[in-house]
Amino acid sequence: MRRGARGRRARAAALLTATVTTALVAGCTGGSGPGDDGRGAPKDSKYGTSPSALVVKIDNAAAARPHTGVDAADVVYAEQVEGGLSRLIAVYATRLPKTIGPVRSARESDLELLRQFDRPTLAFSGAQKKLLPLIDKAPLKAETPGNAADAYFRGPGRPAPHNLYLTPGRIVPETPGEAALTTGFHYGAAPAGGMATASRTVRYPAASFSFTWSDARDRWLVGMDGTPATTADGERMTTGTVVVQYVKVRASAFRDFLGNNTPYTETVGSGKAQVLRDGRAWDVDWKREKATDGTSFTTGDGTPVNFAEGQVWVVFAEAP
Secondary structure, three states: OOOOOOOOOOOOOOOOOOOOOOOOOOOOOOOOOHHHHOOOOOOOOOOOOOOOOEEEEEEOOHHHOOEEOHHHOOEEEEEEOHHHOEEEEEEEOOOOOOOEEOEOOOOHHHHHHHHHOOOOEEEOOOOOOOOHHHHHHOOOEEEOOOOOHHHEEEOOOOOOOOOEEEOHHHOOOOOOOHHHOOOOOEEOOOOOOOEEOOEEEEEEOOEEEEEEEEOOOOEEEEEEOOEEOEEOOOOEOEEOEEEEEEEEEEEEEEEOOOOOEEEEEEOOEEEEEEEEEOOEEEEEEEEEOOOOOOOEEEOOOOOEOEEOOOOEEEEEEEOO
């Protein structure tokens, strides 16, 4: 289902000044990766004839905030990583900001999540050595500091690895368009019922996301780790729809340099979810039969649940 006209005007992303360098520190979980040894999937023009979505792995440590360009994403996925911390996966189709970041490393479960898109461009800072062959084989176009150095730069005022930024126009020459959003999401009028909800918080072992309804803004105000989330230009971060999706989070075969296991978030399957929009919440079912499918969200009788126009946040929470 195609989306209607978006209700928000684009805000200009903050301009960051820094010299583009070719010797970028990867900021990955452990070992060397595309950001520090030049490895990664080579540039290839054989990724289809229609533009595909741009996906960017976003650092979400406290030192990485405020973010740049995340407010322009069509979909923001929040996932748990090592040590109970969190990372963001921002998907761009209808708008491309001038700058996005800070950019961080890829994870194994990202590959399953991104199969729903038609060979998306994945921008990330690096990955563990053992994960690189899986990324090379995945049906996506990997763009890293190792093979697209002119698209990345280090911003001032923050220490590495929390200062790596992407200029998306250098790896995606045109805005992909809403047809690239093959998420399975539906948009339109709110379903009947729902429970009046002023706020909702999702907690990880060492991180949290909160969403507080604002009648004045007609949006959910985003908070991270108990602090209001803002953009790099000082605007409060908001979203029209929040999905708390309960999934299985299991151990993977990978660990970071401290020995912490990398969680694997399973996004293929089925389960329960909660959809928040218009100051109300609906308990729904989710289903994704195979990795190449988008995810459907339905009421008990199988009716698709419409999301509000605008950005969607999907927060993966561990199923009880």
